[in-house]
Amino acid sequence: MAEKLFLEVVTPQKSVVSEEVEIVVAPGSEGEFGALKGHTTFLTSLKLGTLRYKDSAGKERYVFINGGFAEVLPTKVTILAESAERRKDIDVERAVKAKERAEKRLASRSPETDLVRAEAALRRALHRIKIKDIR
Amino acid sequence: MATLKEVKSKIVSIKKTRQITSAMKMVATSRLRGAQNRMEAFKPYAGKFAEVLGSIAGKSGENASPLLVPRDEVKKVALILCTSDRGLCGGFNSNLITKADKFVQSELEGKEVSYICFGKRGRDWAKKQPQPIEDQYIGVVGGKIAFGIASSSGQKMIDSFLEGAVDEVYLIYSRFVNMARQEATLKKILPIPSLDELTGGKEEVQADGFLPEHICEPSSDKLLGEMLPKNVFIQIYDALLQTSTSEHAARMRAMENATKACEDMVGELQSIFNKTRQSKITGDLMDIVGGAEALKG
Numbered sequence: 001m002a003e004k005l006f007l008e009v010v011t012p013q014k015s016v017v018s019e020e021v022e023i024v025v026a027p028g029s030e031g032e033f034g035a036l037k038g039h040t041t042f043l044t045s046l047k048l049g050t051l052r053y054k055d056s057a058g059k060e061r062y063v064f065i066n067g068g069f070a071e072v073l074p075t076k077v078t079i080l081a082e083s084a085e086r087r088k089d090i091d092v093e094r095a096v097k098a099k100e101r102a103e104k105r106l107a108s109r110s111p112e113t114d115l116v117r118a119e120a121a122l123r124r125a126l127h128r129i130k131i132k133d134i135r
Numbered sequence: 136m137a138t139l140k141e142v143k144s145k146i147v148s149i150k151k152t153r154q155i156t157s158a159m160k161m162v163a164t165s166r167l168r169g170a171q172n173r174m175e176a177f178k179p180y181a182g183k184f185a186e187v188l189g190s191i192a193g194k195s196g197e198n199a200s201p202l203l204v205p206r207d208e209v210k211k212v213a214l215i216l217c218t219s220d221r222g223l224c225g226g227f228n229s230n231l232i233t234k235a236d237k238f239v240q241s242e243l244e245g246k247e248v249s250y251i252c253f254g255k256r257g258r259d260w261a262k263k264q265p266q267p268i269e270d271q272y273i274g275v276v277g278g279k280i281a282f283g284i285a286s287s288s289g290q291k292m293i294d295s296f297l298e299g300a301v302d303e304v305y306l307i308y309s310r311f312v313n314m315a316r317q318e319a320t321l322k323k324i325l326p327i328p329s330l331d332e333l334t335g336g337k338e339e340v341q342a343d344g345f346l347p348e349h350i351c352e353p354s355s356d357k358l359l360g361e362m363l364p365k366n367v368f369i370q371i372y373d374a375l376l377q378t379s380t381s382e383h384a385a386r387m388r389a390m391e392n393a394t395k396a397c398e399d400m401v402g403e404l405q406s407i408f409n410k411t412r413q414s415k416i417t418g419d420l421m422d423i424v425g426g427a428e429a430l431k432g
Contacts (some may be wrong), residue, residue, distance in 0.1 A: 010180045012282040012372060013173075030352045043191060044352040045361050069362065071187050080184055082282060 003037040007053055009063060009079040016084045017063060022054040024077050026070050035072050042072040048123055050131055051079065062087040062131050066124060090128050099125035139415065142408045146401055153397035159223065160390035166277070167383035173280070174311070174376045181369055188362050191355050200360045202293065202367075205326045206302040211247040213269060213292065213301045214239070215324075217308040217374055218257030219276050219382040225389035227309065227317065227382060228256040234319040235307050239266075249301070251288065253375060277379050285372035286365075293364050296325045308374035309381035315388070317381035324370055327363055 007024055009017040025034045027049030035042075051063040068081030102122035106115070216235050218228045235257070239248055249269040252258040254276045261268050270291065275284055295301050304325035310318045351358050 008183075010183060012177050012180050012369075014176045015179055028352060040350060042350045042352070043187065043355075043358065045358060069184075069187060069358075071183075078183055078187075080180060080187070082286070 004056060005035070005037040005039075005074075006076045007079075008076070009051070009065075009081060009084050011081050011084050013083075016081075016086060017053075017061075017079075020056045021077075022056070022058065025052040026077075026079065027051065027065065028070070035077055038074050039072050039077075041074070042070075044070050044072075046070055046079070046081070048127060050127070051084075062134060064090060064128055064131050085128070087131050087134070090132050092129060092132050095125045095128035095132075098122075099129065139408065139411055142404055142411060146404045146408065149397050149400050149404070153394055153401070156390045156393040156397060160387055160394060163224075163383045163387040163390060167380065167387055169279075170277075170376070170380040170383050174380050177373065177376060181373060184362075184366070184369060188359075188366060191351070191359055191362065200327075200356075200363050201297060202325060202327050202363050209246065209302040211249070211301045211303075212243055213249050213251060213295070213304045214243075215251045215288075215292075215304065215306045215308075215371070215374075216253070216257040216261065217276060217306070217378040218252070218254035218260075219378070220255040220273060221277070222256065223389060224382055224386035225392075227385035227389075228254075230317075230319045231307060231309055232257060232260045234321060235260075238305070238307070238321060239264075251292070253378070276375060277382050280372070280375045280379065282368070282372055285375060286368040289364070289368040289371045292325060293367060301325075306370065306374055309378045309385075311377045311380045311384065314384050317385055322370070322374070324367055327366070 004020040004022060005024070007017055007019060007021045008015065023034060023036050025032060027047050029045040029047045032049075033042075033044070046065055046068045048067050049065055051065045053061050053063075055061055064085045064087070065079065065081045066083040068079060068084075070080075071078045098121055102118045102125060105118040106122065214235065216231065218231050222228065248266040250257075250261040250264070250266060251269050252261050252271045255273050258268065258271045258273070270288065272284065272288065292301070292304050296304060303323065306322045306324050308320055308322070310320040312318055
């Protein structure tokens with residue numbers, strides 16, 4: 001039985017996750033990292049991606065993270081994200097629609113499309129769909 | 136003296152007004168609850184962010200980010216004014232606008248000022264000013280505020296600050312102190328005041344008395360550079376949340392007072408009505424008695 005550490009994922013709207021976990025794997029901006037209990041204090045920015053953790057029952061959970069920061073302390077991991085959704089809360093229909101919209105916008109190549117924004121939207125949508133498709 | 140009918144119709148109309156004000160009060164109460172919940176939900180994020188920012192700021196140089204550097208000469212100033220879209224909330228909007236007006240008149244004398252308005256009331260005021268309105272957001276304050284609005288408007292401010300289009304950015308909003316008190320507050324958001332101020336001047340000392348020495352990825356200066364703009368967004372978002380909460384609290388109070396005033400007026404009119412009715416009946420009785428006496432005669 002692995003020792004537990006406390007995981008907290010907070011967004012400006014609400015606290016998404018707040019529970020004891022066995023391991024956390026997060027998408028750091030310089031590479032994915034894992035944290036177990038007793039990890040040295042560590043601070044990093046996060047990129048868009050999937051946060052994985054094993055809850056106290058040993059079940060793998062997935063959370064969509066749209067960039068942010070992570071603070072790792074020996075007994076606690078705090079994730080500050082602008083938005084985050086648990087796998088079960090992801091709205092696939094919305095993501096598929098957002099994907100189509102972004103693809104259309106990118107394909108149109110008209111000068112007034114904001115390429116950076118469209119690309120970011122596409123990346124977000126694809127990632128949400130990917131998380132939903134796990135297993 | 137007013138006729139019975141006049142008094143009666145006045146009572147009816149005031150009672151109707153009372154119905155409206157008390158309904159508005161109830162709406163404001165329920166919205167207030169929502170706004171307060173959102174404010175509460177934001178607290179853990181803001182608190183944790185400030186904590187992390189504080190611990191990292193202690194390790195970085197003062198010149199880690201251009202957002203920290205004050206301009207030698209301040210010529211152009213942007214003012215973000217948060218007000219509500221709707222009236223009927225007492226002195227709420229006029230407090231905010233007076234604050235803005237005074238600030239522009241005294242502190243910003245001779246500088247180029249532009250406005251960014253959240254809320255219709257503030258925009259209507261800014262329209263009458265000689266200075267231009269840079270941006271306006273209607274239908275934000277008082278409703279459900281998305282973080283995206285704060286971050287996109289904040290990003291615009293940061294961009295124009297970095298380009299040199301503005302030298303300073305100020306924020307005027309209504310701080311929610313408690314149900315009975317909302318304070319019009321002025322805050323400088325760019326350039327970011329010194330890091331000591333951000334952390335409240337105190338180093339983050341942990342319970343067991345050591346500063347957490349974080350390993351940082353990327354370097355702490357770079358991280359700080361990423362966090363500072365976010366800090367600006369957080370301040371704008373916080374201001375919007377507080378202004379919304381304040382608006383509903385102010386409206387609730389204003390409507391409560393209006394309802395009470397209606398009740399007082401109805402009471403007064405009712406007693407006038409009763410007196411008039413009484414004296415009319417007395418008059419009629421006198422006539423009847425007089426007539427009967429005359430017949431006996």
